[in-house]
Amino acid sequence: xxxxxxxxxxxxxxxxxxxxxxxxxxxxxxxxxxxxxxxxxxxxxxxxxxxxxxxxxxxxxxxxxxxxxxxxxxxxxxxxxxxxxxxxxxxxxxxxxxxxxxxxxxxxxxxxxxxxxxxxxxxxxxxxxxxxxxxxxxxxxxxxxxxxxxxxxxxxxxxxxxxxxxxxxxxxxxxxxxxxxxxxxxxxxxxxxxxxxxxxxxxxxxxxxxxxxxxxxxxxxxxxxxxxxxxxxxxxxxxxxxxxxxxxxxxxxxxxxxxxxxxxxxxxxxxxxxxxxxxxxxxxxxxxxxxxxxxxxxxxxxxxxxxxxxxxxxxxxxxxxxxxxxxxxxxxxxxxxxxxxxxxxxxxxxxxxxxxxxxxxxxxxxxxxxxxxxxxxxxxxxxxxxxxxxxxxxxxxxxxxxxxxxxxxxxxxxxxxx
Numbered sequence: 092x093x094x095x096x097x098x099x100x101x102x103x104x105x106x107x108x109x110x111x112x113x114x115x116x117x118x119x120x121x122x123x124x125x126x127x128x129x130x131x132x133x134x135x136x137x138x139x140x141x142x143x144x145x146x147x148x149x150x151x152x153x154x155x156x157x158x159x160x161x162x163x164x165x166x167x168x169x170x171x172x173x174x175x176x177x178x179x180x181x182x183x184x185x186x187x188x189x190x191x192x193x194x195x196x197x198x199x200x201x202x203x204x205x206x207x208x209x210x211x212x213x214x215x216x217x218x219x220x221x222x223x224x225x226x227x228x229x230x231x232x233x234x235x236x237x238x239x240x241x242x243x244x245x246x247x248x249x250x251x252x253x254x255x256x257x258x259x260x261x262x263x264x265x266x267x268x269x270x271x272x273x274x275x276x277x278x279x280x281x282x283x284x285x286x287x288x289x290x291x292x293x294x295x296x297x298x299x300x301x302x303x304x305x306x307x308x309x310x311x312x313x314x315x316x317x318x319x320x321x322x323x324x325x326x327x328x329x330x331x332x333x334x335x336x337x338x339x340x341x342x343x344x345x346x347x348x349x350x351x352x353x354x355x356x357x358x359x360x361x362x363x364x365x366x367x368x369x370x371x372x373x374x375x376x377x378x379x380x381x382x383x384x385x386x387x388x389x390x391x392x393x394x395x396x397x398x399x400x401x402x403x404x405x406x407x408x409x410x411x412x413x414x415x416x417x418x419x420x421x422x423x424x425x426x427x428x429x430x431x432x433x434x435x436x437x438x439x440x441x442x443x444x445x446x447x448x449x450x451x452x453x454x455x456x457x458x459x460x461x462x463x464x465x466x467x468x469x470x471x472x473x474x475x476x477x478x479x480x481x482x483x484x485x486x487x488x489x490x491x492x493x494x495x496x497x498x499x500x501x502x503x504x505x506x507x508x509x
Contacts (some may be wrong), residue, residue, distance in 0.1 A: 120452065194428060242255070435494040
């Protein structure tokens with residue numbers, strides 16, 4: 092009951108100076124709004140990234156000529172790329188040997204080419220990537236065909252010119268409502284018949300995942316001419332799915348030992364191949380978001396510091412303005428701790444009110460950003476608690492000094508104050 096009395100008294104005191112109260116809490120509002128908005132965006136991006144990588148397969152290992160490099164230090168010199176290009180190509184026999192490992196469930200050879208133009212009648216689009224795959228390839232990468240069919244053994248054996256395309260290709264190449272199945276399209280100078288449409292996956296790290304076509308690996312090999320500039324990016328690679336009874340690290344170690352033996356790597360030589368996983372993407376992504384989060388905390392801390400100083404200043408002014416009121420309360424029996432808790436409660440109510448407004452504005456700002464930009468947003472419940480906790484902590488920290496000063500006033504001198 093005593094706490095409710097303090098809160099009601101604080102609300103009345105703050106209500107009498109509405110404009111001053113708003114200006115005082117502005118720093119708190121901006122700080123909490125920044126925290127909530129950034130947390131919502133980071134949380135939304137985290138969920139989206141984990142969803143996309145989960146759809147691709149977090150238990151997938153990519154065996155390639157080069158190591159994925161992201162972030163600072165990720166650029167190689169021309170000399171390094173030339174050395175990588177000289178490495179032996181991975182083969183179908185390598186994939187078959189990897190698949191025989193107990194720690195590997197499935198493995199298959201794959202290859203891709205970039206920058207093809209797809210044409211249907213008068214419509215043309217530039218496709219990001221044409222992937223050469225097999226029946227196992229679709230299973231390993233969790234490619235779901237929502238319309239039509241996937242590959243069959245005869246497609247691979249007879250090198251049929253058939254293609255499975257992403258929904259972006261369908262939406263931009265065909266008229267609305269037109270069935271693309273069975274239609275012949277040109278990819279570069281070659282004709283392909285569309286036999287399947289992939290499930291929509293959206294975009295990832297600025298790239299549209301649905302802007303692709305998958306053709307039989309044997310067919311792609313028939314058309315792709317290995318020029319020198321394709322010796323790295325267009326080189327064959329292997330995708331392997333980890334057996335459920337083993338971890339990704341265990342499977343990686345088995346694959347590394349097998350390939351070193353098959354490719355004749357000496358004990359003192361580095362691998363002439365690279366093993367890549369989705370975890371590498373997640374690690375690079377987490378580094379980026381961690382940097383954003385630290386910057387956000389820094390900006391929010393400065394804003395909360397400014398807001399806290401403003402609150403301490405306004406509470407000191409309030410103590411001076413209400414000196415006579417403090418004296419009267421002491422004269423009728425109020426103890427020093429009652430005066431202290433009264434002003435401390437006012438400071439906390441002031442900052443928590445600003446925090447609540449900041450939470451609402453941060454939530455609205457994150458939603459607006461998700462509508463106007465590709466950035467997704469999702470406000471976790473714990474971020475609301477963090478916002479309220481931050482604002483309450485500022486109220487306690489910056490409200491103690493004015494509250495103690497009010498409680499130490501001499502009641503006789505306070506009553507004499509005009």
